[in-house]
Structures are given as structure tokens and as C-alpha cells.
Amino acid sequence: MNTVSPVAPSATVAASPVPAAKWTVSQVEALYQMPLMDLLFRAHQVHRENFDPNEVQRSALLSIKTGGCPEDCSYCSQSARYKTDTEREALMQVEDVVAAAKEAQAKGATRFCMGAAWRGPKEKELEVVTQMIREVKALGMETCVTLGMLKDGQAQKLKEAGLDYYNHNLDTDAEFYDKVITSHKHSDRIDTIAQVRGAGIKVCSGGILGLGESRRNRAAMVAQLANLNPAPDSVPINNLVAMPGTPLAQTEKIDSFEFLRTIAAARITMPKSYVRLSAGREAMSQEMQAMCFFAGANSIFYCDKLLTATNQDINSDQSLFEKLGLRAV
Ligand code: SAM
Numbered sequence: 059m060n061t062v063s064p065v066a067p068s069a070t071v072a073a074s075p076v077p078a079a080k081w082t083v084s085q086v087e088a089l090y091q092m093p094l095m096d097l098l099f100r101a102h103q104v105h106r107e108n109f110d111p112n113e114v115q116r117s118a119l120l121s122i123k124t125g126g127c128p129e130d131c132s133y134c135s136q137s138a139r140y141k142t143d144t145e146r147e148a149l150m151q152v153e154d155v156v157a158a159a160k161e162a163q164a165k166g167a168t169r170f171c172m173g174a175a176w177r178g179p180k181e182k183e184l185e186v187v188t189q190m191i192r193e194v195k196a197l198g199m200e201t202c203v204t205l206g207m208l209k210d211g212q213a214q215k216l217k218e219a220g221l222d223y224y225n226h227n228l229d230t231d232a233e234f235y236d237k238v239i240t241s242h243k244h245s246d247r248i249d250t251i252a253q254v255r256g257a258g259i260k261v262c263s264g265g266i267l268g269l270g271e272s273r274r275n276r277a278a279m280v281a282q283l284a285n286l287n288p289a290p291d292s293v294p295i296n297n298l299v300a301m302p303g304t305p306l307a308q309t310e311k312i313d314s315f316e317f318l319r320t321i322a323a324a325r326i327t328m329p330k331s332y333v334r335l336s337a338g339r340e341a342m343s344q345e346m347q348a349m350c351f352f353a354g355a356n357s358i359f360y361c362d363k364l365l366t367a368t369n370q371d372i373n374s375d376q377s378l379f380e381k382l383g384l385r386a387v
Pocket residue numbers: 133134135173174175176177204205206207225226227229265266296297298299300301337338365
């Protein structure tokens with residue numbers, strides 16, 4: 059019988075120097091099994107101990123290279139393997155990216171995330187992206203890129219260009235991974251995250267829910283993120299946007315409370331990380347989003363478009379922030 063409390067990992071009570079808390083899958087699953095009110099209360103307590111609960115960070119997102127990706131991620135409209143509405147486009151020009159960053163900044167975004175549909179960047183492509191990072195950084199914005207897997211030395215080049223965050227999601231449980239993606243492995247994702255961390259870049263890593271995974275898979279994904287040592291600085295939790303033409307286009311939606319429980323579990327297991335309420339927000343009610351903020355989400359994508367899918371429009375975000383008394387940071 060597991061005697062560890064479902065609401066605290068054993069390592070948090072250890073004397074200093076405190077080792078990183080290691081969460082077992084069963085411990086995270088026990089969080090999911092708590093009565094919802096107890097879980098929300100605990101998550102909100104952890105949130106308040108570590109953050110101002112009325113502040114939400116806002117990141118803008120831009121697809122700098124859309125479509126034609128050789129990978130087979132079965133949720134993604136940008137994979138060349140599926141017949142979707144997403145057209146393949148070339149890498150954007152640096153000046154167009156900078157213009158989009160300026161526009162996002164004028165609307166109030168503090169971080170600019172640039173995404174590319176690559177397995178990983180080629181050296182020439184990386185050169186162009188480093189130029190984008192330099193110029194966006196010069197505007198006074200934080201920078202984030204998501205370019206796929208990195209080879210030796212590439213993270214260092216990004217760091218030298220001034221990159222703040224690299225997004226590379228674990229996406230789902232290691233044991234469920236090959237049901238969703240076969241063209242690369244979960245361990246490849248961990249390797250790239252290690253390269254990013256080794257270069258001194260902050261790690262943004264999270265996952266997607268609603269891929270047909272079980273609660274045990276969700277708990278395992280949360281544990282794998284929390285145990286990255288240290289946990290990612292930023293943890294995007296995406297709700298699948300079912301993209302027509304992808305193998306997951308007809309997948310049944312995940313229950314809202316299960317999504318909420320995942321936000322709470324992420325907050326409790328990664329107390330100091332920003333937890334981002336990411337893709338799928340457009341389909342959520344304002345009440346659901348408010349519950350997610352209560353459960354510990356404190357970051358959003360703030361832009362009318364994600365990469366290829368639409369996002370909650372910024373006017374409704376502004377009105378939601380006003381109604382809830384949230385401050386953007
Ligand atoms: N190619 C890079 C990669 O895979 O890391 C960067 C871009 S990729 C689109 C970034 C992340 O977007 C994925 O890891 C996945 O979590 C998320 N994503 C992609 N398609 C999605 C969808 N239809 N619904 C929700 N999240 C999605």
C-alpha cells in the first residue's frame with residue numbers, strides 16, 4: 059500500500075539541500091482521483107504560495123515555416139503525410155517576422171514564440187532563425203522558438219542569438235508515444251530538452267490531451283514533465299484541436315473536468331513553473347478558463363491564430379481578463 063500522501067511528494071519534506079521532488083505515476087494518479095474541490099483547493103494553495111494568482115503571462119505565437127513537415131504526429135495539420143487544409147509555405151522573411159512581433163507587442167504580448175514545421179532545423183535555416191531572434195529581442199520582447207529536434211551545437215547558436223525559451227513538448231506519456239508518433243521517439247524529445255538546458259536556455263515543455271490516452275497516460279506524462287529535473291520553466295497544456303485530415307480528426311473530446319484535473323496536477327507537481335492554458339482554448343467557455351486559472355494556469359497564447367488553427371480572439375481575452383480582474387504580465 060502506498061503510504062505517500064496524494065497531495066505531496068515525499069522529497070518536499072527532506073532537509074536542505076532539497077533534492078528535486080520525484081513524482082511516481084501512482085502519486086500523480088492519486089491527485090487525479092481526489093474529489094475535485096479538494097484537488098482545486100490544493101492546487102490553488104500551491105499556486106498562491108508561488109505566484110500572484112491574479113497575474114497571467116501572455117505569449118504571442120507565429121508560424122514562421124508552415125506545413126510540409128516530414129514527421130507523422132497524428133494530431134498535426136502540418137505533417138506532409140496527411141491531406142489537410144494546411145498548405146506548405148517557405149520560411150518567412152526576417153522583416154515580416156519582425157513586423158508581426160511589433161504588432162503583437164503593440165497588442166500587449168511580452169513574449170514572441172516562433173514555430174517551424176521541421177523535424178529539426180538545417181544549418182542555413184538556423185542562421186535565418188537566429189537573425190529573427192536577434193531582431194525580436196531588440197524590440198524588448200522575450201523570445202521563444204520551437205523548431206523540432208536539435209543537433210549538437212545548435213542550442214548554443216540559439217543561446218548566442220539571445221533566445222530565452224525553447225519549446226519542445228513531451229506531448230504524451232512515453233508508453234503511449236508510439237500510438238501517436240512513430241517518426242521520432244519520446245527519448246529524442248528528452249535529448250533535445252537536455253541540449254536546450256545545457257546551453258542555458260529556458261525550457262518550455264508540455265503536452266496534448268485528448269489523443270485517446272488513458273488517465274494513467276496523462277498522469278504519467280505529468281510525472282515525466284515534473285521529473286525532468288529541473289521541471290520545465292514553462293508547461294503548455296494543449297487540448298487537441300481536431301484538425302480535418304489528420305488521423306485524430308474524429309477523436310472524442312476529453313471531458314472538461316479531466317482537462318481541469320490535469321492543470322491542477324501540473325500546478326501541484328511543478329509549483330514554480332508557468333502552466334500555460336494552450337491550444338484548444340477557443341472551444342472552452344469563459345467559466346472553464348476561469349476554473350483553469352484557479353487551478354494554477356498562469357499563461358496563455360494571446361493571438362488570433364495559433365500555428366494553423368484559430369485561437370480565442372484577443373478582444374474576448376481582454377474582456378475575460380477584465381471580468382476576472384486578471385492582470386497581464
Ligand atoms: N515541429 C516542432 C515540434 O514538433 O516540436 C514545433 C511545432 S509543433 C506544431 C508544437 C506543438 O504544438 C506540438 O508539440 C504539439 O504539442 C502542439 N500541437 C500541434 N498540433 C496540435 C493540435 N492539433 N492540437 C493541439 N496541440 C497541437
